[in-house]
Amino acid sequence: MAKDQIVSTMFRFHSLYRIIATLSVFSFISIFCWCQFSSKCYSMNVIMMQKAKESIDLLTFPYAWNVLSFPAGPPSQILKIGVFVKKWPHRSHAGGLERHALTLHLALAKRGHELHIFTTSSPNSTFPTYPFPNLVFHLSRPTSGGYLDQAVVWEQFRAQNSTGRPFDVVHTESVGLLHTRAKNVPNLAVSWHGIAYETIHSDIIQELLRSPEERQATMMTERAMKVVEEVRFFQRYSHHVATSDHAGDVLKRIYMIPEERVHIILNGVDEEIFRPELSLGIDFKRKFGISKSRSLVLGIAGRLVKDKGHPLIHEALKQIFMENKKFQQSVTVLVAGDGPWGARYKALGANILVLGPLEQAQLAKFYNAIDIFVNPTLRAQGLDHTLLEAMLSGKPVMATRVASITGSVIVGPESGYTFSPSVESLKKTLYKVWNDGRVVLENKGKAARQRGLQLFTATKMAAAYERLFLCISREQYCKYQK
Numbered sequence: 185m186a187k188d189q190i191v192s193t194m195f196r197f198h199s200l201y202r203i204i205a206t207l208s209v210f211s212f213i214s215i216f217c218w219c220q221f222s223s224k225c226y227s228m229n230v231i232m233m234q235k236a237k238e239s240i241d242l243l244t245f246p247y248a249w250n251v252l253s254f255p256a257g258p259p260s261q262i263l264k265i266g267v268f269v270k271k272w273p274h275r276s277h278a279g280g281l282e283r284h285a286l287t288l289h290l291a292l293a294k295r296g297h298e299l300h301i302f303t304t305s306s307p308n309s310t311f312p313t314y315p316f317p318n319l320v321f322h323l324s325r326p327t328s329g330g331y332l333d334q335a336v337v338w339e340q341f342r343a344q345n346s347t348g349r350p351f352d353v354v355h356t357e358s359v360g361l362l363h364t365r366a367k368n369v370p371n372l373a374v375s376w377h378g379i380a381y382e383t384i385h386s387d388i389i390q391e392l393l394r395s396p397e398e399r400q401a402t403m404m405t406e407r408a409m410k411v412v413e414e415v416r417f418f419q420r421y422s423h424h425v426a427t428s429d430h431a432g433d434v435l436k437r438i439y440m441i442p443e444e445r446v447h448i449i450l451n452g453v454d455e456e457i458f459r460p461e462l463s464l465g466i467d468f469k470r471k472f473g474i475s476k477s478r479s480l481v482l483g484i485a486g487r488l489v490k491d492k493g494h495p496l497i498h499e500a501l502k503q504i505f506m507e508n509k510k511f512q513q514s515v516t517v518l519v520a521g522d523g524p525w526g527a528r529y530k531a532l533g534a535n536i537l538v539l540g541p542l543e544q545a546q547l548a549k550f551y552n553a554i555d556i557f558v559n560p561t562l563r564a565q566g567l568d569h570t571l572l573e574a575m576l577s578g579k580p581v582m583a584t585r586v587a588s589i590t591g592s593v594i595v596g597p598e599s600g601y602t603f604s605p606s607v608e609s610l611k612k613t614l615y616k617v618w619n620d621g622r623v624v625l626e627n628k629g630k631a632a633r634q635r636g637l638q639l640f641t642a643t644k645m646a647a648a649y650e651r652l653f654l655c656i657s658r659e660q661y662c663k664y665q666k
């Protein structure tokens with residue numbers, strides 16, 4: 185009888201196991217199908233793949249490498265890395281490409297790799313210094329157009345390459361190293377921070393927003409020819425890093441670069457600096473006299489110029505303030521940055537505070553002081569850093585529907601809002617944010633922080649690049665096993 189019981193229990197266990205196994209195969213398939221075209225859940229795909237104990241071929245991995253986890257310990261091998269970047273940032277309000285170069289290569293230097301940075305000297309300011317003996321700068325005078333003098337940097341590079349220890353890998357930020365030289369370097373990766381195809385969307389937006397008295401900017405046909413030109417010369421670079429899911433798709437589909445040469449690594453920002461810290465926000469608000477009765481603080485940051493969408497949000501706020509006094513009385517807008525639109529914001533009223541450009545530590549406080557970060561950019565190129573900083577600070581974000589943002593950053597309503605680049609759509613979204621109120625925003629902020637930690641930390645970005653560089657220099661590193 186006891187034996188019977190054991191057998192029947194075993195049988196029950198067995199069929200239960202079969203049901204679970206069948207169910208999980210089912211859910212694997214259905215999640216996979218549901219996920220196919222949604223970057224939202226690629227991490228889920230990865231988890232499922234890991235459960236299935238498949239090893240991943242990194243070179244053809246179709247999703248952002250940021251979703252993978254690479255060992256946090258010291259690197260498997262110290263690499264000698266050559267970096268070409270047109271300009272090395274001296275101040276914290278540098279543009280996207282320069283900030284990417286700074287964050288990434290400082291992180292790699294911290295991990296012990298030997299870095300040689302080929303960049304331009306700046307006649308007016310002294311070059312910054314860093315406490316890493318393994319980070320070496322090779323400066324050269326820029327050309328009249330401000331580019332790297334290719335003949336000079338190539339000679340500097342060759343000299344460094346023939347010291348007995350050749351470079352393991354070469355990284356060029358955009359066309360820092362032109363294709364004419366890059367075509368001879370098989371162990372090279374280029375990171376793109378905006379390609380001509382993406383720019384066509386910005387051209388379309390700018391043309392739609394153009395007032396009759398402004399003259400037409402670039403001709404669309406010229407831009408299309410620029411894409412054709414890029415399609416031709418991009419082929420000459422060995423490996424490509426796309427900084428957004430969308431750019432990765434375009435590089436493979438429209439630029440026709442073979443998939444094993446296109447890798448998606450989303451930008452990351454310093455998670456030690458950009459993090460939630462209630463007291464920082466309180467300090468900041470006190471400093472600028474923002475009263476607690478204000479129910480909502482909107483934050484805007486960056487260069488205050490036209491192509492960052494400032495005319496749009498300026499007009500949207502102006503109209504809302506005129507038609508809705510309650511909105512005006514309950515909302516404060518903090519504007520960080522400088523540019524021609526600063527003065528125009530000031531003229532909108534006392535509830536708009538224009539703070540000027542902020543250094544990184546101040547910017548971290550700024551993010552903590554706001555309830556939502558608004559980015560009305562009209563630039564479809566590259567992947568915006570301010571959104572990532574706000575998300576890591578635990579704030580929801582609201583931004584223009586351009587493919588890099590909707591495909592990699594604000595992929596659904598959980599962490600924020602997206603709008604079309606028109607005054608009408610922006611107004612509608614601002615009203616929605618206001619009606620949703622603080623509690624909803626706080627929840628979205630928590631989701632934003634989770635997504636930020638999962639994808640947009642500098643550590644994640646640097647680990648992904650390190651692994652790519654290892655893989656480019658030695659094939660054994662191209663297999664990913666959990």
Ligand SMILES: *[C@@H]1O[C@H](CO)[C@@H](O)[C@H](O)[C@H]1NC(C)=O
Nearest residue numbers: 304305306307308309326330
């Ligand atoms: C250096 O300073 C001069 C004069 O102040 C200015 O015209 C020039 O644009 C500056 N160059 C750079 C690279 O900042």
Ligand SMILES: *[C@@H]1O[C@H](CO)[C@@H](O)[C@H](O)[C@H]1NC(C)=O
Nearest residue numbers: 342345346349350351368369
């Ligand atoms: C760097 O040096 C190695 C070893 O001598 C050589 O194989 C390689 O072609 C050199 N790279 C370039 C771009 O000259």
